[in-house]
Amino acid sequence: MKKVAPQTHSVKSISLVLVLMMALVGCSTSRSEGAIRVYDFGPAPLQAALAGPASLATLVLFEPQVSSAxxxxxVLYRLAYADAQQLKPYAQARWSMPPAQLISQRLRQQLGLQRVVVAPGEGVGQFNLRLVLEEFSQVFDTPAASHGLVRLRVTLSQRNAGGEILLAQRSFVVQQPAPTPDAPGAVRALTVASDQLAVQIEAWLAQP
Structure with a gap:
């Protein structure tokens, strides 16, 4: 009988260790599921990476102005079917930088295909391009269907000795269906919409 006690104690010790290990695994899983995911637009489109020599006039690209929202x-969304006036953030998703900076970065890559694009203070350009980001969110039309919505107002002006001359202004609106009704779906839809927006602005600037 005296030999049984150590074995019982050993079984209890092993059980305690197993319980502690399961608790640690559970904590690790919980932390992983609750971790904030950080997103950006991914690599630049291939044509931007293979850009050739600049052939158009240098453009000064200003950072987009945005509202406090x-x-x-x-990563923001709206429930259009319930309360379209309220922007809501996803709790576990973030952009790597403010959306205005992501758009500016992508636009610089696209416009840089055929011209030199500089920031204010980096150099002197013949034209100025100013942006106002008015909407950048995932809009839910129903609980299961949504789209990415980007709205950007663009103002083009020409520099001269006396200051600037307004040449044109246009609002661009791009919608892209979201593949899934969640934060990853919002990111994919808004990325594609932003790429389309950059192409549209490039085509607009190329008009005579």
Whole structure:
């Protein structure tokens, strides 16, 4: 009988170790599921990576102006079927930088295919391009169907000795269906919409 006690104690010790290990695994899984995911637009389109020599006039690209609602890193959505006036953030998703900067970066890559694009203070350009980001969110038409919506107002002006001359202004609106009704779906839809937006602005600037 005296030999049984150590074995019982050993079984209890092993059971305690197993319980502790399961608790640690559970904590690790919980932390992983609750971790904030950070997104960007991914690599530049192939044609931007293979850009040739610049052939058009140098353009000064200003950082987009935004409202306070869009001046952050949150991935935002609207429930159009319930309360379209309220922007809501996903709790576990963030952009790597404010959307205005992501759009500016992508636009610089696209416009840089045929011209030199500089930021204010980096150099002197013949034209100025100013942007106002008015909407950048995932819009839910129903609980299961949504789309990415980007709305950007663009103003083109020409520099001269006396200042600037307004040449044109246009609002661009791009919608892209979201593949899934969640944050990853929002990111994919808004990325594609932003790429389409950059192409549209490039085509607009190329008009005579």
């Amino acid at each position: 869009l001046d952050g890193n949150a």
